[in-house]
Amino acid sequence: MKLDHDELAAASAPLNRARSMPAGFYTDPEIFAREREHLFLKHWFFLCREEQLPNPGDYRAFDTPGGPIVLIRGKDEVLRCFANYCRHRGSILLEGEGNCGGRIICPYHAWSYFSDGRLYGCPDMQDAEGFDRVENGLVPLSLDRWNGFVFANFSRSPKPLLEHLGDLPQRFASHRLDRMRCTWKITLDGACNWKLVLENAMETYHTGIVHKNTVGAQQSRTLETRGDWICIQVISGRSIATLPGAPPPFPPIEGLDDDAKMGTYFTVIFPTCQFAVAQDSMWWLNVTPVSHERSRVEIGGCFPEDMLGRSDFAEKAAAYYERWELVGREDVGILEKQQKALASVLYKPGPLSWRDDMVQALGLWVVNNTGL
Template identity: 50%
Template sequence: MNTVPFEPKPYHWSGPPPGEAMSAPPRFYTDPAIFEAEKTHIHLKTWFFAGRVDEIPAAGDYKSIETVGGPVLLVRDEKGVPRAFANVCRHRSSTLLDGCGHARSILCPYHAWSYRLDGALMGAPGMNDAPNFEKSKFGLTPIRLEVWDGAIFLNYDTAAPDLRSYLGNMPDLLGSHRMGDMVKVWDIQIEIGANWKLVLENAMETYHTGMVHSETIGAQRSISFPTQGEWHCIQVLSDRSIAVLGDTEAFPMIEGLSEQAGKGAFFTVIEPTTQFAFAQDCMWWLAVRPLAVDRSLLSIGGAFPRHFLDLPDFERRAAPYFSRWEAVAKEDVGILEKQQAGLSSALARPGPLCWRDDKVLALNQWIRSRLPSDILDEVIA
């Protein structure tokens, strides 16, 4: 039974009507002052996707990631609890662990301070005789972590609303995909010479697909969903999974999908930097890490229902998904770098948005509503 209380629309326009609505001014994507303001007022206050619990399945498993707030360590502690810490030593701030792996404790490579998996400082050579030194005060700095159906989200702001309230009705629409039963099977990282907002805007419109992706996914048709919470949603209509190209054999549909979920792939943006996409047989993500006003790190990953991995020919059947995700992403990167170059022109100006840019406008408005008006007035007026 479909209990999803969503009413899809051809497009969902809020603000100036099509024909009057314009793209954001070029400086929105090129001015370092905007980038700094976004960091302070948006990125350090909102939830962002950091990885999946199945990437650190056992006590002692860890994964280090880069975030807009600096290096972070995801660790499964001795009790099996996923935790996040600044990947920064409390002595003199060396980073601690690189990449991913397994460790019984966290050892600093500089002066050998060591930490338990729950972050407590365990050993600090030479500090025993230091008067007033209290080991208990120098554990690793924790970062707020919450999990939604296997997806780990972090937030630098201890006062921010919890993840569930932030996501609003997103779990209702996507619950039938049972993301909690999925396992990450693939990921890649791509550095992009473009502003982070362009990456997400591009990921939420199908206007460009017939042109940019003519050799891969081709033209697509999408509908939009009004949402409640800090996220946006479109659905690309297709009666078969679009996570694999052409007539390549797809995995079976996930059992128990809602009627709406069976109609195509949902593309979502959880503000500000996370895209989750859900086809009828899998999900994948784009996690965008803003590096500079004109540089971003894109982490792409894909997950399948756990029982698909037991299929004897899983590897063979999954490989075309990985090549499709990578090929399409690289096509997008190519056009985004052209767009960033164009936006940097002294002659670039805002342009009129097409009705198929409805979510571009929605994403622009979300960011602008969270930046201080003095900065917007100065940079964007």
């Protein structure tokens, strides 16, 4: 399916006369299928922090638009990512997260694999003509890391992750994100299109309304970027990773540059992830597109590693967890209403505000990379 030419032209117009994307951009399963082919299966997508799998045999399973995958730390301590199915008849191998003890055993017919993906055991296959144990190992995905953040890609020859990230590493250099450690995560299910989640995360137009009883009204500035990401900064002389009313429990990161001291960065790393980087912490919204009208949103929270040893860490970190979850649930609630409204046969794209510049930018990135 292609978007209506006139509606796409209106969505692409200069911001002072632009309109929002047509309803089908969020409600049409054919559009979602095109996004799957051109975005989700070709671009890098975020998985987790590498310290979340510290030991040999540790694994975490993920459901993705390209099917189930599993990230596992091998006996040699190397992280690898595989399609999460048995090479015999396709059963899921691992679920959730845990430690497989160095051996992955299929729960259906007991085929087994080493943690590096090699086939180990295959009962009753001795008479199978032409059977090759090497060729029947687990199917790998491309995997790369930046500062401890792990990304995967279904493409066998993707462009380098650092090229995808562009100048993001330079922007966050003074935060020393390599020293961040994940201490908390929660997953929310939303009856809404994946793009609505990320659009909402890139504008402060709604914060004084949807979040009037939590974070309240915010003001932001848009920053220029190079690479497959976009960025705004919510201006605040203190971290906004906790609710207003009391000073943030943790001190600012030492050595922040002057730009970083001005506020919290909110990004979208295309296609499906946000990193929010504050003066004292960072958190992510990792969006898994489930269908054209359903998304799964993982919120993960990180702190500098030298904070974790404090005797009062758990007590003080709770204020951050509360804020991240409350605001996340408020956002999902309003987006589910938006998704429902977009199904109206009378829906017409509305005019954009100057505060919707990154909403427009996100939509146009999707259009340009899918050929809609």
